[in-house]
Amino acid sequence: MAAPRASLERELAELSAEIRGYPTPIARCDEQLTALIERRSRLLGQLNECPQGGCTPDAVWANDGGFNAA
Numbered sequence: 919m920a921a922p923r924a925s926l927e928r929e930l931a932e933l934s935a936e937i938r939g940y941p942t943p944i945a946r947c948d949e950q951l952t953a954l955i956e957r958r959s960r961l962l963g964q965l966n967e968c969p970q971g972g973c974t975p976d977a978v979w980a981n982d983g984g985f986n987a988a
Contacts, residue, residue, distance in 0.1 A: 923968045930961045 937954050944951055 926961060926965045926968060930958065930965060933958050933961065
């Protein structure tokens with residue numbers, strides 16, 4: 919079984935592709951596109967709450983030199 923984070927990332931990629939390929943022109947009252955965008959927003963929130971392997975973004979930045987970068 920895939921890790922929860924990998925599953926969320928895969929679902930987010932599929933949803934983002936669907937949004938990019940959404941037919942135009944888009945009416946302001948288009949409820950389907952709005953629902954897709956809201957779903958993507960929820961997925962991003964879940965992904966941000968999901969533990970990630972490796973370094974945190976702060977640790978990566980600090981290890982890249984941070985303020986002391988050459």
